[in-house]
Structures are given as structure tokens and as C-alpha cells.
Amino acid sequence: MIKIGIVGGTGYTGVELLRLLAQHPQVQVQTVTSRAKVGTQVADLFPNLRGHFDLAFTDPAQEKFTDCELVFFATPNGTAMQSVPELLNAGIKVIDLAADFRLKDIAVWEQWYGMAHACPHLLEEAVYGLPEVNRAEIAKARLVANPGCYPTAVQLGFIPLLEAGVIDPHHLIADAKSGISGAGRKANVATLMGEAGESFKAYNVSGHRHWPEICQGLNAYTPVDLTFVPHLLPMIRGIEATLYANTLRDISLEEIQSLFIQRYQNEPFVDVLPPQSHPETRNVRGVNMCQLAIHQPHKTVVILSVIDNLVKGAAGQAIQNLNIMCGLPETSGLTGVALLP
Amino acid sequence: MIKIGIVGGTGYTGVELLRLLAQHPQVQVQTVTSRAKVGTQVADLFPNLRGHFDLAFTDPAQEKFTDCELVFFATPNGTAMQSVPELLNAGIKVIDLAADFRLKDIAVWEQWYGMAHACPHLLEEAVYGLPEVNRAEIAKARLVANPGCYPTAVQLGFIPLLEAGVIDPHHLIADAKSGISGAGRKANVATLMGEAGESFKAYNVSGHRHWPEICQGLNAYTPVDLTFVPHLLPMIRGIEATLYANTLRDISLEEIQSLFIQRYQNEPFVDVLPPQSHPETRNVRGVNMCQLAIHQPHKTVVILSVIDNLVKGAAGQAIQNLNIMCGLPETSGLTGVALLP
């Protein structure tokens, strides 16, 4: 059994890690920390975990994780970077589910996250944990930056088109919609059910932190100009991204479909639906899967991409990265079936 | 009091007409028909109307509406066109909330609606009831085609830009999202709460009937190429359309904002929010209002447009048209405040 620790187990990515790891046959959660809940049983805070964990939250300031092979950070941005150097020095692998190590350009990171980076020397070493792009690097990594939820859905949809060079990279549009769990589990008026229920809106249209992350990923293929508009859905789990691109040459829907099929044929967690399908977020609720569908109304290519923001967009992808980093089968612990209805 | 009739009072646009007309000081509902509910009290089917109507549904086959000045059709597509000629001949004005008279090109209509048109000679005469565009024609009309919900939200957002000639008309994108009430009140697996709740998807990406309607409206300014993708929201009321366009020249956000302010300065039912606002659908829940906001991340212009699909997208706009057609103040009966939260 691989022994792991979790820093910050009281948010939605934390409880989702716990839910998924409870069902992982080769991993044992050794330690879960929470500054606010020291001493509280995990299953008292999250009663869905009753019978699955006999573990109390411990104080992160006291934890050395010396018996852990790998530590997940499910903490707010800016927390992991305070502790990661020490853990790496102690020979412990780290997967950060927050944004501390996602961007390679320190200036860009500091601009978007509004703080000084505590360990800029690690940005180069950190591997961006999108296995469909960086599998080999992840396997060798000590430190993995788990991708953001929107960036996962958007990149997986654009990559086959950019790799094949069939779309104009200067007019990419990503119209993305997320369930409320993406905003986290902190007390906040804007995410109260009375505010976010039965309503819909775009937000952060002028700039969202996931925009530079997506651009960094896509720029690896060719420099892109991307317009990214996130929206808030009146539901809990799920991201849908509708992606628009103009083709550079006459290309049929069948040919585009083939590009996607080939690109992802060996990927266990990307599922290309038949042409003109309409994936629903519930198709992937609770599971580590991205469903993609391709349309071509008139000359614009439209890609539909759905994930569960807490799974393929966070905790599930983190476990996929753990599996790769620790030499386990990549699908280990990630074989559940989505909850529908 | 202007006496009016409603054909098809059991759907969502029907009950919304009744809700709004109950509060209209100069209109009296004389007759409401329903094939399926003949003899049932309106307030027994819709208990929110208890105390507001003492009226039973009557048989549309028997109704001549001879005491009515104007008749609304809140019926499925293809129904109004069977009866409209007779009503017009009897001197009765008609507003059709369905699509029978929205398209000028008979071939396009028959292709998208899959049936032969029963009175093509009226298509030319029928006025498309978007008051912000056709107010003068509506005032003189005998027959008004009330716009679709998506077309209202999308056209109001693009029109100032096309009128001013500042955007490239060949790469317009409308990513639109609607609450489930837009799908009507008929028994249907796809719109069960168990199917549509807590999930989100695009639908009809390859072609939606509102696409030719929007194009017809926008083509009046300049020929456009529009990609239109509708999505289904897990909520009841509200449409949000996020519109994307490339500018043809350097133009500042302030200048675009001015275009919108000027275009709609005298419009009682279009409200241009301050630059970079994020309108929520709940801001207009239950009221006849379109809220617009303008953003300009990088070089693309992004317009956010929200309406209540049943009000400014259907029954409210129909009453606005009635007011114009009958010489009433345009805001009569439409001065309510949106229900928030």
C-alpha cells in the first residue's frame, strides 16, 4: 500500500480525494490535515465517509508526513508553495491541486495570483499534470501541478485541432460553464444557494486565472489568441466547455472526428463520442472522464467537452497522476461508473 | 378595456400571458381556449391564478372571438396559421407567440418547420414583433409574429454593433443558454426533472429553428455568418446569451458602451448595464426586460444578454406588442419588479 497524506482535507477537492481514495486498492490515507478542524473525525465532518475512514484531522503545522510517499495539497492558492521544498527535500512526492506550480512564467503567476512566489526555483521542475500531454514527465516527477478544472476541459478539446494544424489559432473561443462546487467550500455570499440557485451568469469575463494556464498549454503547439468566458451554473458538479474555432482549410466533420479518435485512442479517461453527440455533464458525474463531441455547423468547428470539475478537473486527475508517479496502473481506483440520474 | 382572447392557454407562454394580463389595467381576458381542458377553470389548472380569473377554458373549434379586439396564439407551431386568416377577415388583430409568421422566406420556413404553410400570402404582411426594431410597423399591424426567445436575446445584443458597422459580420458566435421552461409544458422524457436537473448540455448544435430567425433579423443590417449554439440550463426561467464578435477597427470599450447607450436610450425594456457588468438571469425573472453588458477582453467584443424567456422572450414582449398595436402606453401592465432571490 502506498501511504499518502492530504493537506487541507475540508474543502471540496479534499473530500473528493477522500471519497476516491477510500475505493483505491493500493493507496492508504495516512494523514489528513486541517487547521480549522484539528481533532475532528473526518467522518463526522463528511458523513458520507462513515465506515470508510477512522481518521481525525491533524494540525498541518505539526505534520512532517515522514511515513508518506506522496502528499496532496488540497489547499487555497499560495499554501502549498510554503511547504513543498521541505517535503521534496525529505524525499516525499507532491501533487498540488491548487495553482502554485501551474505557470512556468513567474511574472505571469505573480500578476494573476497577486502574491510573491515562495519557491520560484521549483517552477521549472514542476510538471503540469495533464497526463494526456505529459505522461512521461509525470512518471518521473517529484512535483506535479494538477491542472485547473476549466483548463482540463478546454485543453483536451483544442489539442487535437492544434496538433493537426487545422484551425486558425488566432480566433479561439472557449465558452465554459461550471457547477458551483468549483468555487469551493468557503463561506461566501456569492455562492449561497439563495444567490446562485435558479440563476445563471457569466463572471470574470475581463480576466480569469485559468486563462493564462490554458494559453500556456495551447501555446506549446502554436501561439494562440484565446477568448475565455467562464459562467456559473445553478448546479453542484460539472463543467461544460463549448469551443469554437475556424478551420484553415476545407476539412470534413469525419476527418476532424478521426483526428480526435486517433489522438485519444489509448487514453483511458478521454472518450470521443460519435459525431454530433451532445454530452451532458451528468454522463461523467463522479468519475474521472472527459467526454468530447465534435460538430461543424457551417464553417466553424464546435467542440463540446464535459468533465466533473471535482474529478477529472481536480481530485480524480490528481489520483491519475499519483498512479503514474507511483508506477500503479493508471486506472487504479478510478473505475467507477457515473451517477445518472 | 381592450377585450382579448387567448388560444392555447395551458402551456407556459399561456399561463404567463394570463399572469401578466391579470395585472394589466387596460386589458380584459375574455376567452381562453384549450382543446384538452374544455370546461376546466383556469385557476384550477394554475392555482397561482386563484382570485384573478373566473374563467373556464373553452373549445377552440367553437370560438369565433367576435367580442375580442385581439387574439394571442400561445399554441404549438403550425396551429395559428390555420385560423389567422379568418380572424383577420373578421377584423380581429392577432399576435402569434409561435413561429408561424416569423420567417419571410416560405421555403426556409417550410424546411425548418417541416410542414407546408397554410397561408403564405400573410408572411409578407406579418410584422416581426421586435419593438426595438419595428415599432412603427407594429403600431400599424394586423398580424404580429412575436419573436422567439433566443432571437430576442441575441438580436438585441448584436444590433448596435452591426448598425454601427464596427464588427466583422462573418464570424459571429452566439453561445446561448436557456432554462427548461423554453421547452414547453408537454409530457416529454427529455425535460423531466430527473433528466434535466443537475446537468447541463448543448443541444441542436447542428441546427436550431431559431438560427434562421436570428439570421433574418441580422441580415437586415448586413449579411452575416452566425454560429449559434443553444444549451439547456438546470433551472426554470431565464436565457443568457454570450455573444462574440471581432472588431473591424480599433475601438475602445467606452466607445462600444456609448453605441449601446445611444441605441437603447429611449427603450423602456432594454437596460444597458455599466461596462464590465455580469448580468444574472434572476435580475429579470418575471419581467419584460433585457439587460445587456459589454466586455472587451483582448480584441474580441463580448456581449452578455439576459432575458426571462417567458417574458421579454415570449408573453411580456407579446403584451408590449399589444400595447403598441392598440395605442396603449408601451409599458402598460409591464411595470413589475423582478423576483430576486
Add this chain to the structure above:
Amino acid sequence: MIKIGIVGGTGYTGVELLRLLAQHPQVQVQTVTSRAKVGTQVADLFPNLRGHFDLAFTDPAQEKFTDCELVFFATPNGTAMQSVPELLNAGIKVIDLAADFRLKDIAVWEQWYGMAHACPHLLEEAVYGLPEVNRAEIAKARLVANPGCYPTAVQLGFIPLLEAGVIDPHHLIADAKSGISGAGRKANVATLMGEAGESFKAYNVSGHRHWPEICQGLNAYTPVDLTFVPHLLPMIRGIEATLYANTLRDISLEEIQSLFIQRYQNEPFVDVLPPQSHPETRNVRGVNMCQLAIHQPHKTVVILSVIDNLVKGAAGQAIQNLNIMCGLPETSGLTGVALLP
């Protein structure tokens, strides 16, 4: 025009007061205070009010309300009692939408609300503002304690039975369910959409502050033993209370129905549905109405009671009380139609 002030205009009862008062023909809102939002335009915080108010929040510490005839407190418990004596001395009438003046027994109040009362001498004078019970006293009152939401729904359902003496008062059960807006608009993990959406639970089963309030009201007829269990619904507006009582003698459903019809025949805001109806909360969404229905499966009487917790359960009832206190028609400003769907 009656000039009024509102203390605490940023919560859900505050914005609901503003929504309803915007449509009140004889009342003008002169002042709205908020400690946290001094200087902010009301319509910037609540965009549904755009065009209806040109008013900024002011500092409650600075306001004397000298130009107001009546002041509403839409504040947390314990706030109104600090300022009410001064306002009454200045000849200004007060309606408190919180609980400061609802209970007559100071010891009970201090036990349940966990603080010392600032003006216990006013408890005797304060009139409990349930117009269906205390209309005459309300008309003469300087200070009205607006009832709680659950207490309104529960009392209106039990009163006809207790008045008629046909039920055993020692085994009353009220199983009540409320939408999330009843929990207010403050930042709070428990009422996040991620916590309260798509789930349902009972809460405060061992004791809820509305229990002594309901008991006080029912004890006026005969001493009662009441079990009251509140539950949280995954929706925004609406309370449903299912009430259970054992009859003391053989009594038919028709006879019970008659009791209710007679009791409420002159009440504009209580609507007794036909026997065996099943009122839905949406029937009264946004309006000042209580719908009641009576059932008698086997020997137990079951009363179903629905209100909108923010209207008949808060702001609407407060305006009903204002109308009575100020000699206006009781239904003034309260004639809207519920929003369905």
C-alpha cells in the same frame, strides 16, 4: 404618500421589502440603511431594482428617520431593540421583522435568543402582527412584531381547529419545510449551494426558536403540546407545513372544511383550497398568500399550509401590517400574481 424607512436593507427580507414597496401606490421609501454598504446604490447591489429606486444605503448610526412615519427593521435578532424606544419616542411607528418583540415572556425570550433584552418594558405593548388574529390591535399599535415564517404557516393551519375545539391539543405535530432563503443572506458554509443543493434534511429537531413563538400563539386558544420539526429544502423560496392532529370527536372532512372556510372567509390573504387539494409552494411564490388544504386520512386530520417565507412569512406580512397601522386598504401593494412556473 406615507414615507417609510428600512433599517438593514441588504438581507433577503430587506430586498423583498424594497421589491414589494416599489409597487406600493401609497408608500415611498425615504431611507434604507446598511452598515456594510453605506454609499452603495440600492440598485447596484440588487440589479432587479434598477429603474425602481434612486437611493443609496445610509449609515444606521446616523439616521434619525425624522421624515418617516414608519420604520421597518429587517435586521438580525437583537438589533431592533437597541433603537426602537428612541423611534417610538419620536412618534415613529415600528415594524420589526426580526424576533425582538415576538415573545411576551421575557425569560423565554432571553433563553431562546441568548441575550438580555434591551427594552423589556415594550414587550407588553408590542402587538404580534398576525392580522388574521390581531387585526384590531395592529390598527392601534405603535410597535408591531412581525411573525416568523414558520409560525405564520403553522398557526394559520391550526387556529381554526383549536378555536372550534375539535382536536386534541396535546398531540400536535408540525412537520415544516423551508426554502434556503429563510436562512438569510449572510456568508455561511451550511447554506452554500454546494452544501444545501440536491439534498434534504431536518434540522434543530431538539429545539428551534420558532417553537416557543408558535406555542405562545396557540396557547391563546388552549394549552397545547406541540412537536415542531423544521427541514431545509433544496430551493430558494417557500414553506410547506404539514400539520397533524387527532380529532376529539367524530367529525367529517366536510365539517372541518366548513370551519376553515368560515374562519377565513373575509381574509384577503388566506385561501382555503377545495378539500383534498395539494397546495404547492410555487402557487404563492412572490405573493402575500397562505394556501391551506384539509385532508383526513383515517382518523388523523392533516392540514397542508404553504406560504412564501419572504412574503406572507416576512416582508409581505409586514406591508400588510403597515397598511393596517396606517389606515390604508389592507391589500394595497399586495395584489401581484404568483410566479408560476
Add this chain to the structure above:
Amino acid sequence: MIKIGIVGGTGYTGVELLRLLAQHPQVQVQTVTSRAKVGTQVADLFPNLRGHFDLAFTDPAQEKFTDCELVFFATPNGTAMQSVPELLNAGIKVIDLAADFRLKDIAVWEQWYGMAHACPHLLEEAVYGLPEVNRAEIAKARLVANPGCYPTAVQLGFIPLLEAGVIDPHHLIADAKSGISGAGRKANVATLMGEAGESFKAYNVSGHRHWPEICQGLNAYTPVDLTFVPHLLPMIRGIEATLYANTLRDISLEEIQSLFIQRYQNEPFVDVLPPQSHPETRNVRGVNMCQLAIHQPHKTVVILSVIDNLVKGAAGQAIQNLNIMCGLPETSGLTGVALLP
């Protein structure tokens, strides 16, 4: 591998059986029938099952299930009884998830279900599949009647009290609330999202088919008088039942808690929470578990019981019964963790 068949795989209990069986290590689904969807791939109808089943729906009229050890009926009431005798004669075990074999009294069954029973001679043999009561009989059964959803939640809550003889059996009240999936997946106006969303109501107060089923179960302990009121929740999955009973003698909360702990100490799928807990339906979303909590405000005992109506209330309990009938570990395939949030 135990080979099984499913009759009627297109409803919510059908797809839930498929979801759970996909994860069952000792069971293989051989055949799934559907009259309406013959030839359609299971995973085309339910895209959450992509990659888990390579199986098309077959025609129930043609299926003999000769290679199956056990067949589930996930069909409307009145369907299973047409085919069960033939299957039993062929040596195939049957679990009916509908109501055909739940009631022992043929007259009561025919009254509540409004049809003649096709094989009344099997009612005596059929075992009511509540493992916490009938485990030994289930182990020997050829035919198991899987309990209804409400009856599971209500019986598990009352049984310890009735067994111990500590409550008055003549004044039992069960106020139960269910998510919309309990109403099935058939086209129906009443369960549209536009009708059932953002609203709440009681239904069938005068009589619900689960009332005689619950009474039959409880009468096994002592004759009871039960008032049962079901309600419809604006969410998809979950049942909460709040149960009220009067104690026959002075008994402390601790003593009642002990009764429950002892009664269910060896039950893998009943979890008694600490006293005064408030179980939420999401605690058990997607899993085969009943969480119970005990309260005692004043003299009435209040039991809170939550299940997922599609799991412990249907498909999960059916698999629990299969495990018992086929000699598998009772928890096989049922060890998942509830999806929260």
C-alpha cells in the same frame, strides 16, 4: 460469475441496477430487455455506462433467460406477474423491484393496484425482501418482492421501537419526502422540471400505495395505525422520512438510542448516527445505506431516516437480496462511497 437478466432496463431502477452491477465482482449481466428500445445499445441510451457494457436491449417477448440464474424485473407494476411463473418453473430466481408480490392480502393488492393479480398463488411464497427483517427467508427464496422506497425508510425507523414495545402503535406518523426520480422516467407533465423544480408539495395524502405495504410490515410486530404523508422534493435522489411516535412509558433518549444500536449492530446497510444527528439525503447518495438518527423533543420520539430511493430504496437493496439469495457476501458490489457534494 452469476449470470443475470434484467427486464425493463430503461427506467431509473433499471439504469441504477446496471450502474451498480457494472461494479459487482461476481455478477455478469447477460441480458437487458426493453420493449421500446430493442436493438439500442445500453450505453447509447445511458452514456454514463459507456465502456462498462457492450449490450443491446432485447425484446422481452422473445427472451427466455435460459442462461440466467436470476432475473430482475425493473418494470411497471403488473408486468412481472405475467412472466414470473414461467421463470420460476424454469428454475430461474426472480427479484421484482415493482409491487406485484409485496402484499400478502390479494384483496388489498387488487384494491390498491386496480387490477386482477395474474398469479395470486405465488403471493404466499414470495418473500418480502427487507433483509434486516427477512434475511433467512430471502436466502431460501425463489421469488423476492423488493420493498418500496418509502416502506424501506419508514419500516427501518419504526421497527426497533415496535419490537421493543415502547411506543403507542395507534398514533404513528410518517412524514416522508422523496426526490423526483421516485416517480420514474416516463413522459409526464407533473414531473417535468418546469413543474417540479423550485417547488414542494404533499401528494396522495388521502392514500398512497406504500401505505398498506408499510402497515403490513409493521403489523407483524403489533397492529398499528399509521398516518403516512408523502411529499415531492425539488431534487433527483433521496428520501427522508421524519417519524413521530408517542412513548408508552418514561424512556430516555439514551435508552432509545441503545435499542437502535443493538437492533442494527450487525447490519451492514443501516447506520445509526449519534443521538440528535441530522442526516442529510446526500450522505447516502448513490449507496446502499440507511442512516437513522433519534431525537426526543419533549415527549414525542422523532426518528429521522434517509436513504437513496434508487439504491437502498430499489436497485441496491435488490442486489443485496441477490447476494443473499445466491450465497455471495451480502456487501458484494455495494461498497461504494456516497457522492458528496
